[in-house]
Amino acid sequence: xxxxxxxxxxxxxxxxxxxxxxxxxxxxxxxxxRSLAGAIVSIDELSLQTTVDSDGDFSFEDVPIxxxxxxxxxxxxxxxxxxxxxxxxxxxxxxxxxxxTIENMVVYGQASSTxxxxxxxxxxxxxxxxxxxxxxxQLPDANLSEALQRMPGVFLERDQGEGRFVGIxxxxxGLNATSINGVILTAPESETRAVALDVIPSELxxxxxxxxxxxxxxxxxxxxxxxxxxxxxxxDRKGRSFRFKTELNHNQLEGTASPKLSARFSNRMSVFDGxxxxxxxxxxxxxxxxxxxxxxxxxxxxxxDLETEDGTEFKGAxxxxxxxxxxxxxxxxxxxxxxxxxxxxxxxxLRLLFSKFxxxxxxxxxxxxxxxxxxxxxxxxxxxWEDANLERSLKDRFETQQILSLVVGGERKLMDxxxxxxxxxxxxxxxxxxxxxxxxxxxxxxxxxxxxxNVPELIAGPEVNDPEEFExxxxxxxxxxxxDDQFSLQTDWERAFDFANSKATLKVGGKxxxxxxxxxLEIAIYSGFPGDPTMTGFVQSGIxxxxxxxxxxxxxxxxxxxxxxxxxxxxxxDEDTNISSSVGDxxxxxxxxxxxxxxxxSREQLRVVYGLRMEWTSFSAxxxxxxxxxxxxxxxxxxxxxxxxxxYSNVLPSINARYAFSDDLILRGAYYQTIARPSxxxxxxxxxxxxxxxxxxxxxxxxxGNPSLxxxxxxxxxxxxxxxxxxxxxxxxxFFHKQISxxxxxxxxxxxxxxxxxxxxxxxxxxELISPINGDSATITGIELTWTKKFNELPAPWNGLLLASNLxxxxxxxxxxxxxxxxxxxxxxxxxxxxxxGYETNKxxxxxxxxxxxxxxxxxxxxxxxxxxxxxxxxxxxxFSLKIYPAERWLIYLDGNNLTDEPLYRYFKGSDYNAQYExxxxxxxxxWQYRL
Numbered sequence: 001x002x003x004x005x006x007x008x009x010x011x012x013x014x015x016x017x018x019x020x021x022x023x024x025x026x027x028x029x030x031x032x033x034r035s036l037a038g039a040i041v042s043i044d045e046l047s048l049q050t051t052v053d054s055d056g057d058f059s060f061e062d063v064p065i066x067x068x069x070x071x072x073x074x075x076x077x078x079x080x081x082x083x084x085x086x087x088x089x090x091x092x093x094x095x096x097x098x099x100x101t102i103e104n105m106v107v108y109g110q111a112s113s114t115x116x117x118x119x120x121x122x123x124x125x126x127x128x129x130x131x132x133x134x135x136x137x138q139l140p141d142a143n144l145s146e147a148l149q150r151m152p153g154v155f156l157e158r159d160q161g162e163g164r165f166v167g168i169x170x171x172x173x174g175l176n177a178t179s180i181n182g183v184i185l186t187a188p189e190s191e192t193r194a195v196a197l198d199v200i201p202s203e204l205x206x207x208x209x210x211x212x213x214x215x216x217x218x219x220x221x222x223x224x225x226x227x228x229x230x231x232x233x234x235x236d237r238k239g240r241s242f243r244f245k246t247e248l249n250h251n252q253l254e255g256t257a258s259p260k261l262s263a264r265f266s267n268r269m270s271v272f273d274g275x276x277x278x279x280x281x282x283x284x285x286x287x288x289x290x291x292x293x294x295x296x297x298x299x300x301x302x303x304x305d306l307e308t309e310d311g312t313e314f315k316g317a318x319x320x321x322x323x324x325x326x327x328x329x330x331x332x333x334x335x336x337x338x339x340x341x342x343x344x345x346x347x348x349x350l351r352l353l354f355s356k357f358x359x360x361x362x363x364x365x366x367x368x369x370x371x372x373x374x375x376x377x378x379x380x381x382x383x384x385w386e387d388a389n390l391e392r393s394l395k396d397r398f399e400t401q402q403i404l405s406l407v408v409g410g411e412r413k414l415m416d417x418x419x420x421x422x423x424x425x426x427x428x429x430x431x432x433x434x435x436x437x438x439x440x441x442x443x444x445x446x447x448x449x450x451x452x453x454n455v456p457e458l459i460a461g462p463e464v465n466d467p468e469e470f471e472x473x474x475x476x477x478x479x480x481x482x483x484d485d486q487f488s489l490q491t492d493w494e495r496a497f498d499f500a501n502s503k504a505t506l507k508v509g510g511k512x513x514x515x516x517x518x519x520x521l522e523i524a525i526y527s528g529f530p531g532d533p534t535m536t537g538f539v540q541s542g543i544x545x546x547x548x549x550x551x552x553x554x555x556x557x558x559x560x561x562x563x564x565x566x567x568x569x570x571x572x573x574d575e576d577t578n579i580s581s582s583v584g585d586x587x588x589x590x591x592x593x594x595x596x597x598x599x600x601x602s603r604e605q606l607r608v609v610y611g612l613r614m615e616w617t618s619f620s621a622x623x624x625x626x627x628x629x630x631x632x633x634x635x636x637x638x639x640x641x642x643x644x645x646x647x648y649s650n651v652l653p654s655i656n657a658r659y660a661f662s663d664d665l666i667l668r669g670a671y672y673q674t675i676a677r678p679s680x681x682x683x684x685x686x687x688x689x690x691x692x693x694x695x696x697x698x699x700x701x702x703x704x705g706n707p708s709l710x711x712x713x714x715x716x717x718x719x720x721x722x723x724x725x726x727x728x729x730x731x732x733x734x735f736f737h738k739q740i741s742x743x744x745x746x747x748x749x750x751x752x753x754x755x756x757x758x759x760x761x762x763x764x765x766x767x768e769l770i771s772p773i774n775g776d777s778a779t780i781t782g783i784e785l786t787w788t789k790k791f792n793e794l795p796a797p798w799n800g801l802l803l804a805s806n807l808x809x810x811x812x813x814x815x816x817x818x819x820x821x822x823x824x825x826x827x828x829x830x831x832x833x834x835x836x837x838g839y840e841t842n843k844x845x846x847x848x849x850x851x852x853x854x855x856x857x858x859x860x861x862x863x864x865x866x867x868x869x870x871x872x873x874x875x876x877x878x879x880f881s882l883k884i885y886p887a888e889r890w891l892i893y894l895d896g897n898n899l900t901d902e903p904l905y906r907y908f909k910g911s912d913y914n915a916q917y918e919x920x921x922x923x924x925x926x927x928w929q930y931r932l
Contacts, residue, residue, distance in 0.1 A: 020062050020063055020064050020065055020086065020088060020089070021062075021063045021064075021065060021086035021087055021088060021089065021090050021091070021092065022059065022060065022061055022062070022063060022090070022091040022092070023059060023060040023063055023070070023084065023086070023091070023092045023093075023094065024057070024058070024059040024060075024091055024092070024093055024094070024344070025041075025057070025058055025059070025093060025094030025095060025096055026052075026055075026056045026057050026058070026094075026095055026096070027039045027041070027052045027056055027058065027072055027074070027096045027097075027098065028056055028096070028097055028098070028237070028238055029077070029097070029098060029100070030097040030098060030099050031099075031100065032237065033237045033238030033239050033241075034116075034236065034237040034238075035052070035054075035055060035056025035235065035236050035237060036052060036056060036074050036077070036098060036116075036119065037052055037053060037054045037055075037056060037116070037119070037120050037123075037207075038051055038052060038074070038116075038118075038119030038120035038121070038122060038123040038124075039051065039052040039058075039072055039073065039074040039098070039119060039123075040071075040072070040073045040074070040122075040123065040663055041058045041070065041071070041072050042070070042071050042073075043060070043063070043068045043069070043070055043071075044069070044071065045068050045069070046063070046064065046068065047604050048060055048063070048503070049602070051123035052123075054120075054207065054230060054236075055233065055235045055236065056235065056236070061496045062496065062498060063086045064086065065086050065087060065088050066085075066086055067083060067084070067085050067086075068083070068084055068086065069081055069082070069083055069084075070082050070083075070084050070094070072096050072098065073663055074098055074115070074119055075115050075118050075119050075122070075724060075725070075726055075727075075728055075729075076100055076101060076111065076112070076115035076726075076727070076728045076790075077098040077099060077100050077101060077115075078098065078099050078100075078101050080096055080098055082094070082096075091344070100112070101727075110802050110838045110840050110845055110847060111728055111790050111802060111840060112134065113132050113133075113134035113135040114135070114728055114788060114790065114802065114804065115728045116130075116132040116134070117129075117130040117131055117132050117135060118130075118724060118728065118729075118730050118788065120132075120207070120209075121722075121730075122666065122722070122724050125215065125600070125607065125609045125656055125658060126211055126212070126213040126214070126215060126609075126656050126668075126670065127211075127212045127213040127656075127668055127670060127718050127720055127734065128209055128210060128211045128212060128213075129151040129152050129153075129154075129209070129210045129212070130207065130208070130209050130210075131147060131148070131150070131151060131207070131208040131209075132206075132207055133205060133206045133207065133232060135147070135150075136202040136203070136205070139836070139847055139849050139879055139880075139881050139895075140879055140880075140881055140895035140896065140897040140923070140925060141163075141202055142162065142198075142201075142202070142287070142289075142897075143162065143163060143197060143198040143199070143200060143201060143202060143331070144197040144198070144200040144201070144202050144205065144208070144229070145163035145164055145165065145166050145197035145198055146162070146163040146198075146202075147202045147208060148163075148166050148197070148208060148210065148227065149163060149166075149834070149851055150804075150834050150836065150849070150851070151208075151210050151806070151834075152784045152786050152806035152807075152808060152834075153168055153169045153170075153210075153212070153224075153225075153782075153784050153806075153808040153832060154166060154167070154168055154210060154832070155167045155168075155170075155827075155829060155832050155853050157173060157827070158904065159198070160291070160293050160325065160327055160920065161291075161293060161898065161904075161918075161920030162198050162329075163197070163198060164196050164197065164198045165194045165195075165196065165197070166178075166197055166227060167224060167827060168210060168212070168222075168224030168225035168227075169212065169224040169225060169736060169738075169780065169782060169808065169810065170224065170780055170782065170808075170810045170812055170825060170827070170828030170829065170832075171223045171224030171225075171738075171780070171825070171827075171828070172194075172224075172825075172826060172827050173192075173194040173827075174192045174193050174194040174676075174679050175222070175223040175224060175676035175712070176194070176221075176222045176223065176224045176225060176226060176227065176676075177193075177219055177221040177222045177226045177227070178195045178197065178226070178227040178229065179219065179226065179227070179228055179229065180229040180230075180231065180351075180353055180405040180426075181229070181230060181231060181351040181353075181405065181407045182228075182407060182422065182424070182490070183405055183406075183407050183424035183425075183426050183486075183488060184219055184221070184426065184486070184488075184513075185403060185405060185426055185428065186403075186426045186427065186428040186484035186485065186486050186515065186517070187428060187484055187680075188401040188402065188403065188428040188429055188430040188482065188484065189401075189430055189482065190430070190482040190519040190584070190680065190681070191679060191680060191681035192679050192680065192681065193677065193679055193680065195403070195428075196357075196401060197227075198357065199331070199355050199356075199357040199401050199402070199403050200229075200333060200353075200355045200403060201262070201285035201287065201331050201333040201355065203245070203262035203264065203283060203285040203333070204231060204264075204283050204284075204285060204333050204334070204335040204353060204355070205229055205230065205231055205232065205335075206230050206231055206232030206233070206236060207229075207230040208227065208228075208229055208230075209227070209228040209229075209230070210225055210226075210227055210228075211225055211226045211227075211228055212224075212225040212718065212736070213654075213656055213668075213670040213672055213716070213718050214226070214654050214672045214674055214716075215598060215609050215611070215654055215656060215672075216596035216597065216598040216611035216612055216613040216652070216654055217492060217507060217509060217596055217598055217613075218613075219511075220613055220615065220650070220652050220673070220674045220675050221674070221675060221676060221677065222674055222676070223674055223675075223676045223712070223714045223716075223738065223740065231281075231283075231335045231337055231351055231353055232264065232266065232281050232283065232335075232337065233266070233279060233281050233337045233339055234266040234267055234268050234279025234280055234281045234337070234339060235268070235279050235339055235341075236266070236281075237266065238268070238276075239267070239268065240265075240266070240267040240268075240932065241264075241265070241266045241267075241931070241932060242263075242264070242265050242266075242930075242931065242932040243262075243263065243264050243265075243929065243930070243931040243932070244262075244263045244929065244930050244931075245260075245261070245262045245263070245927060245928070245929040245930075246259070246260065246261050246262075246927055246928060246929075247259070247260045247893075247925045247926060247927025247928075248260075248925065248926055248927065249287075249289055249923060249924070249925045250923065250924050250925070251289075251290065251291035251292065251920075251921055251922075251923050252901070252921030252922045252923065253291065253292045253293065253294070253544075253919075253920065253921035254290050254291050254292045254326070254921075256290045258287070258288055258289040258290050258291070259287075259288055260285075260286065260287040260288070260289075260925075260927070261285070261286045261287075262283070262284065262285040262286070263283065263284055264281070264282065264283035264284075265280075265281070265282050265283070266279065266280065266281035266282075267279070267280055267281075271340075272342065274341070274342060274343075277340065277341045277342060278338075278339070278340050278341075279337070279338070279339040279340075279341075280337075280338060281335075281336070281337040281339075282334070282335065282336050282337075283333075283334065283335045284333065284334045284335075285331065285332070285333045285334075286330075286331070286332050286333075287329075287330065287331040288328070288330050289328065289329050289330070289331075290327070290328050291327055291329075291920070291921070291923070292324070292325050292326050292327055292920075292921075293324075293325045293327070293918050293919060293920045293921075294323070294324055294325075294545055294546060294547050294918070294919050295321075295322070295323035295324070295325070295547075295916065295917065295918040295919075296320065296321070296322055296323070296455050296456065296547050296548070296914060296916075296917045297320070297321050297323065297906075297914065297915060297916040297917065297918075298317050298319070298320050298321075298456075298908070298913070298914050298915055298916075299318070299319040299320070299321060299367075300317075300318050300319060300861075301317075301861055301862075301867070301868045301908050301913075301915075302315055302316060302317050302867075302908050302913040303315065303316065303317075303318060304867065306318075306375060306378060306383075307375065307378075308375040308376060308377060308378045309374055309375065309376060312378060313378075314375075314378030314379055314380060314383060315380050316370070316375075316378055316380075316383045317370065317383075317449075317456075317914075318369075318370055318371035319367060319368060319369050319370060319371060320367075320368045320370075320449065320456055320458060320914070321365055321366065321367050321368070322365065322366040322368075322458070322545070322547065322548060322550055323363055323364070323365050323366075324363070324364045324365075324543050324545050324550060324553065325361060325362070325363050326361075326362040326543075327359070327360065327361050327362075328358075328359075328360040329357065329358065329359050329360075330357070330358040331355065331356070331357050331358075332355070332356045332358075333353070333354065333355035333356070334353075334354050334355075335351075335352065335353045335354075336350070336351075336352045337349070337350070337351050337352075338350040345411075345412060345413035345418075346410075346411070346412045346413065347410060347411045347412070348409075348410040349407070349408070349409055349410065350406075350407070350408050351405070351406070351407040351408075352405070352406050352407075353403075353404070353405045353406075354402070354403070354404050354405075355402065355403050356400060356401070356402045357400065357401045357402070358398065358399070358400050359397075359398070359399045359400070359401075360397075360398045361395065361396075361397050361398075361399070362394065362395070362396055362556050363394065363395040363397075364392070364393075364394055364543060364550075364553040364554055365391075365392070365393045365394070365395070366390065366391070366392055366550060366551060367390065367391040367392075367393070368388070368390055368447050368449075368458060368460070369388055369389040369390065369391065369447075370383070370385045370388050370447055370448070371388075372387075372388050372389040372443075373385035373386055373387040373388025373389070373444075373445075373446075373447065374386050374387055374388075377448070380452075381451060381452050381912075382448070382449060382450050382451065382452075383448050383449060384446070384447075384448035384459075385446065385447050385448055386446050387443075387444045387445075387446075388444075388445060388446070388447045389441060389442065389443050389444075389445070390441070390442050390445055390447060390460065390464050391439050391440065391441045391442075391473070392439070392440050392441075392470060392535065392551070392552070392553075392554060393437060393438060393439040393440070393554070394436075394437070394438050394553075394554035394556060394559060395435070395436070395437050396435070396436040396437075396438075396556045396559065396560070397432060397435040397436075398432075398433070398434065398435075399430065399431070399432045399435075400430070400431045401428070401429070401430045402427075402428060402429055403426075403427075403428045404425070404426070404427040404428070405424075405425070405426050406424065406425040406426075407422050407423070407424045407425075408422065408423050409421055409422025409423065409490075410422075416495050416496075417493050417494065417495045418493070418494045418495070419491070419492070419493050419494075420491065420492045421490065421491040421492075422488075422489075422490050422491075423487075423488070423489055424486075424487070424488040424489075424490065425485075425486070425487055425488075426485070426486045426488075427483075427484070427485050427486075428483075428484045429481065429482055429483040429484065430480075430481070430482040431480075431481050431482075432478060432479070432480040432481070433479050434477070434478075434479065435476075435477065435478040435479070435480070436475065436476070436477055436556075436559065436560070436563065437474075437475070437476040437478075438472070438474075438475050438476075438538075438554065438559050439472075439473045439474045439475075440470035440471060440472055440473060440534075440535040440538075440554075441470060441471060441473040442463065442464060442469045442470045442471075445460065445461050445463055445464055446460065446461040447459070447460050447461075447464075448460075452912050452913065452914065453912050453914065454903075454905050454907070454911075454914055454917045455547050455548070455914070455917050456914055457548070458548055458549075460549075464551060465549075465551045465552060467534060467535035467536045467538075467539050467552050468534050468535070468536050469534070469535075470534055470535035471532055471533070471534055471535075472529050472532070472533045472534070472535075473527070474525065474526065474527050475525075475526045475529075475563065475570065476523065476524070476525050476526070477523070477524045477526075477563075478521070478522065478523045478524075479522040480519075480520070480521050480522065480523075481518075481519075481520050482517075482518070482519045482520075483516075483517070483518050484515070484516075484517045484518075485515070485516050485517075486513060486514065486515040486516075487513070487514045487515075488511060488512060488513045488514070489511065489512045490509065490510070490511040490512075491509055491510060491511075492507060492508075492509035493507065493508050493509060494506070494507040495507075499601070501603070502601060502602060502603035503601075503602045503603075504599060504600060504601045504602065505599065505600045506597075506598075506599055507596075507597075507598045507599070507600070507611075508595075508596065508597050508598070509595070509596055510593075510594060510595045510596075511592075511593075511594045512592075512593055512594075513590075513591070513592040513593075513594075514589075514590075514591055515588075515589070515590040515591070515592075516587070516588065516589050516590075517586075517587075517588045517590075517680055518586070518587045518588070519584060519585055519586050519680075519684075520585055521580065521581050521582075521584045521585055522581055523577060523580040523581045524572060524577050524581075525572065525573045525576045525577045525580065526567075526570040526571060526572050526573070527571060527572075527573050528570065528571025529566070529569070529570055529571070530566065530569045533562075535552065535554070537558065537562075538554050538555055538558045538559055538562070539552045539553070539554065539555060540553050540554065540555035540558075546919070547917070547919070575636075575637060578637070578639070579626050579637055579688075582624045582626065582639055582686075583623075583624060583625070583626055583686050583687065583688060584684075584686070585623060585624055585686070586621055586622065586623040586680075586684045586685070586686060587621070587622050587623075588619070588620070588621040588622075588680060588683065588684075589618075589619070589620045589621075590617065590618075590619050590677075591617070591618045591619075592615055592616070592617050593615070593616045594613060594614065594615045594616075595613075595614050596611060596612065596613040596614070597611050597612055598610070598611030598612075599611060605659055605660040605661065606657070606658070606659050606660075607657070607658040607659075607660075608655065608656070608657045608658075609654075609655070609656045609657075610653075610654065610655040610656070611653075611654065612651060612652065612653050612654075613651075613652045613654070614649070614650070614651050614652070615649065615650045615652070615675075616647075616648075616649045617646075617647065617648055617649070617650075617677075617711075618645075618646075618647050619645060619646045619647070619683070619707065620643070620644070620645040620646075620707075621643070621644050621645070621683055621684065621685050621707040622641065622642065622643045622644075622685065623641075623642050623684050623685045623686035623705070624639055624640065624641060624642060624686045625639070625640050625642045625685070625686050625687050625688070625689060625704065626638070626639055626640075626688050626689070627639075627640060627689045627690075627691070627758065628688075628689065628690045628691065628692070629689075629691045629759070630691065630692045630693060631691050631692065631693050631698050631759070631762055632691070632759065632760060632762050633691075635692075642685040642686055643685065643707075644683075644685045644706075644707025644708060645707065645708075646707060646708045646709070646710075648710055648711070650673075650675055650711070650713070652672070652673040652674065652675070653671075653672070653673060654670070654671065654672035654673065655670065655671055655672070656668070656669075656670040656672070657669045657670070663724075664723060664724040664725070664726065665721075665722070665723050665724075666721070666722045666723075666724070667719075667720075667721050667722075668718070668719065668720045668721075668722070668734075669718065669719045669720075670716070670717070670718040670719075671715075671716065671717055671718075672716050673713065673714065673715055673716070674713075674714045674716060675711040675712065675713055675714070676711060676712050676714070677711045678706075678709040678711065678744055678772070679744075681705070682705055682706060682709060682744060682772040683705055683706070683707050683709060684705040684707075685704070685705050685706075685707045686704070686705060687702060687703050687704035687705060688702065688703060689701075689702040689704070689758055690702065691758070691759050691762070691764075697765040697766060698762065698763060698764055698765045698766070699764075699765065699766045699767075700750070700755060700758070700759065700764045700766070700767040700768070700769070701767075701768050701769075702758070702768070702769045702770070703769075703770045703771070704769065704770075704771050705771070705772065706771050706772045706773065709744065709772060709773070709774060710742050710774050711742070712740055712741065712742045712743050712744060712774070713740070713741050713742055714738050714739065714740045714741075715738070715739045716736070716737070716738050716739075717735075717736065717737045717738075718734065718735070718736045719734065719735050720732060720733065720734030720735070720784070721733055721734075725789065725790075727790055727792040727793070728788075728789075728790035728792070728802075729788055729789040729790060730786055730787070730788040730789075731786070731787050731788075731789075732784075732785070732786040732787075733783065733784070733785050733786075734783065734784040734785075735781075735782075735783050735784075736780075736781070736782055736783075736784070737779070737780070737781045737782075738779065738780045738781075739777070739779055740777060740778040740779065740780070740814075741777050742774040742775065743774070743775075743776045743777055743778045743814060743815075744772050744773075744774065745772065745773065745775075745776045745814075745816050745817055745818075745863075746770055746771065746772050746773075746817075746818070746860075746863050747770070747771070747772075747773050747816075747817035747818055747863070748768055748769060748770055748817075748818065749769050749770075749771050749773060750767035750768055750769040751767075753769055755767060755769075770863070773817065775817065776814065776815045776816055776817060777814070777815055778812060778813065778814035778815070778825050779812065779813055780810055780811070780812035780813075780825060780828065781810065781811055781812075782808055782809055782810030782811065783808070783809050783810075784806065784807070784808045785806065785807045785808075786805070786806045786807075787803065787804075787805050787806075788803065788804045788805070789802070789803045790802050791803070797841070800839050800840045800841050801837075801838070801839055802837075802838040802839070802840060803835075803836070803837055803838075804834075804835075804836040804838070805833075805834060805835045805836070806833070806834050807831065807832070807833050807834075808831065808832040808833075809830065809831050810828060810829075810830060810831075811830060812824050812825035812828045813825075814826075816860075816863070818863040818864045819863075819864070819866070823857060823860075823866075823869075824856070824857050825857075826856075826857055826858060826859070826860070827856055827857070827858055828856055828857075829853040829854045829855065829856040830854045830855075831852075831853065831854045832852070832853045832854075833850070833851075833852045833853070834849070834850070834851050834852075835849065835850045836848070836849040836850075837849075842885065843884070843885055844882070844883060844884050844885065845881075845882075845883040845885075846880070846881070846882050846883070847880065847881045848878070848879075848880045849878070849879045849880070850876065850877070850878055851876070851877045851879070852874070852875065852876040852877070853874065853875055854874045855871055855872065855873055855874050856871065856872050857869055857870070857871055858870055858871065858872045858906060859906075861908075866909060867908065867909050868908060868909070869908065869909050870906050870907070870908060870915045871906065871907055871908075871909070871911075872904070872905070872906045873905040873906070873907065873911065875902060875904070876902060877898055877900075877902045878898070878899040878900055878902075879895070879896060879897050879898070879899065880895070880896045880899065881893060881894070881895045881896075882894045882895075889930055889931055889932060890928065890929070890930055891928060891929040891930075891931075892927075892928045892929075893925075893926070893927055893928070893929070894924070894925070894926050895924065895925040895926075895927075896922065896923070896924050896925075897922065897923040897924070897925075898920060898921070898922050898923060899922055900922075901919060901920070901921055901922055903917060903918055903919045903920070904916065904917070904918040904920075905917050905918075
């Protein structure tokens with residue numbers, strides 16, 4: 001580290017400034033007016049090279065007086081050359097329009113979108129993967145997370161078949177970060193830092209970048225990587241642009257049509273004697289989707305020590321559930337970008353994005369509670385119980401999640417420094433008003449299963465299908481809210497230098513973030529009802545369920561009417577109500593101050609970016625714990641306020657090297673350190689504590705959060721080789737390795753905890769205190785392979801073929817405090833594979849895609865016993881998209897998603913032992929689009 005710092009300081013000290021002439025310009029497509037970010041601009045006589053930025057601009061500082069030849073290269077377009085003359089202390093301005101070289105290339109088709117992404121990836125200082133806005137529409141990806149799944153090393157966590165959370169390189173989504181226009185997004189949900197990206201419609205965005213290595217000017221939160229989202233700007237293209245899109249969506253299980261609309265508009269205007277100096281860009285999206293799913297899952301696991309009445313031991317389940325979901329999800333999103341450029345080298349901007357996600361869910365559930373009865377027959381594949389219980393319940397829940405991102409800032413030239421400053425606001429939240437969970441129960445019935453596997457074959461006596469046999473057992477009402485607000489200030493100063501016949505920049509900056517997250521639960525539990533009503537008056541006409549005999553289902557409207565008319569007569573369980581409404585509440589404050597220093601050194605084919613980032617974090621949390629003390633106290637619950645706080649700092653070095661053997665063959669290498677802060681669920685200080693006496697011995701049991709957790713630290717190594725085909729293509733291979741320390745794990749910390757803070761001077765004979773701690777380690781190693789190719793060299797009609805594929809192979813190992821042997825990192829799949837085969841002419845476009853990931857460990861139901869580890873089976877999904885271009889600006893399309901109805905299957909150790917099996921059906925969409 002000392003040598004690294006010395007090199008950094010010496011580099012900065014010996015820089016010398018030479019002011020000559022300047023060159024500035026913009027590069028765009030002649031056909032579309034779209035800015036061509038990532039184009040390579042070079043002056044070979046001076047060994048100067050730069051790349052076009054996201055707005056389509058480029059510049060050279062301190063260019064010696066003289067005449068030179070300027071060259072612009074962009075994959076898929078003809079090389080541009082022009083002679084330029086540089087005068088002392090003058091700025092030479094250029095407007096470059098490139099012409100594509102691909103025969104019959106559709107202006108907004110597969111080839112053009114692939115070219116846009118590859119050019120930006122080639123120009124980057126870091127290892128990254130890029131997806132342009134036109135790529136979003138090439139396959140049926142309904143939201144931001146589903147668009148990301150096609151990228152190398154990216155995998156999805158799905159909810160009801162839709163992509164929700166995004167993981168990178170086998171790392172849990174909660175250990176990565178997502179930002180929009182440079183501002184880290186806050187998380188709507190209460191437990192995690194992971195952002196539910198299904199909230200954000202893909203139509204609002206311009207570019208997605210998955211950054212896999214880090215530089216000091218980046219937020220360091222991201223063990224697997226970070227996701228940077230850029231909303232579109234009027235300066236992304238010349239003149240006015242407009243796009244309108246509408247579609248109808250059909251889900252196989254529900255059989256109803258779901259409408260979707262989106263539009264986007266941008267224009268440049270001339271104001272205050274300027275020319276095209278004000279840009280306005282706006283977009284909106286609305287999607288109202290009806291769909292459903294069918295499910296069988298096992299609650300608690302499969303136990304090897306169950307016994308029949310005659311003492312025969314067998315392995316079996318204690319509870320299995322059937323679930324049927326009817327779902328309506330509405331996504332409404334809007335984005336607005338304002339860019340004002342009053343003079344050259346000066347810009348002011350406002351970037352606003354708002355998205356709201358409404359989720360109405362009706363879940364009918366049948367619960368086979370075997371453990372309430374007596375096992376008569378039991379083998380490892382079948383079992384039968386007498387006098388057991390069966391419950392039928394309905395969850396009626398409407399949930400909204402919303403995300404707001406606002407950035408106001410500017411860029412200007414100050415002396416020899418390029419200065420950027422911004423104020424950012426990120427707000428997110430989740431509201432769950434008026435949730436109802438209603439349960440009916442029948443006792444003393446015969447239940448069992450005849451076969452195990454992904455869908456156990458459940459059996460029951462005839463009375464379980466008679467609604468009159470079920471009595472109303474419980475009604476739970478909930479009004480829950482979560483809010484997560486963050487304010488940030490940032491400034492960056494960058495200056496170019498000449499240094500030892502090379503070019504270099506010095507960049508320094510700082511950032512301040514203030515984040516507050518609050519969770520508030522209001523839960524009421526009712527267990528007494530006038531007249532002891534049966535299920536008869538609450539049954540709906542019937543539901544479709546293909547995974548077994550579901551029996552009668554509950555009607556949400558009838559239940560709501562009953563509650564509205566009779567709630568004042570219900571008996572409330574005050575103890576359970578108070579506990580449920582208190583233990584999950586918390587208020588957290590997280591303050592982060594950051595400073596970085598960074599340099600970029602360029603000499604001929606070599607480019608190196610290196611530096612340090614320093615962060616200081618202050619965290620505090622308050623919550624509630626509940627204590628059941630039957631030794632010193634009377635056993636009744638006692639509620640206590642609990643507070644915690646933590647301060648820590650991190651010094652994070654990084655170096656990224658890029659060596660270009662040519663414009664098309666690039667070697668990259670990187671070392672960098674990143675962090676991941678603990679989840680909010682782990683940091684919440686509340687929990688439940690039990691202190692009881694059994695056979696003369698006192699027993700202490702507790703499960704508590706830990707607000708004193710440190711962030712985990714990852715040391716990361718990357719190397720990759722990339723070859724870019726000028727006819728639009730990429731062949732790349734990369735290696736990565738991550739060493740992770742202070743990994744978050746749950747452990748029994750009773751032996752190292754002062755229990756007197758909970759029980760005073762009382763003696764504790766047996767204690768267990770489960771809490772998240774730091775201290776364990778993990779490693780993950782992998783390779784990434786990518787092949788993308790537009791087959792231009794083939795004879796017609798085969799020259800319209802396009803292939804995009806990537807494969808990530810990784811291996812991981814994590815040590816846990818409560819396990820004797822190492823485990824794979826949770827949610828890491830050994831292989832993640834994507835393949836897309838397309839065909840395109842100027843009249844039609846077809847694309848068929850496969851997304852696959854291998855088995856993964858996803859949950860530890862028992863921290864000590866591996867028999868209760870939950871795995872998710874390999875998942876392979878097929879999608880397609882067909883597009884027809886009937887006229888120049890018109891598009892008609894047909895999309896198919898999850899063509900083979902690929903289910904979600906999770907199982908306990910041994911794939912025959914169901915944990916969760918869920919089917920979603922296929923989805924098809926028909927629509928049209930007009931663009932200007």
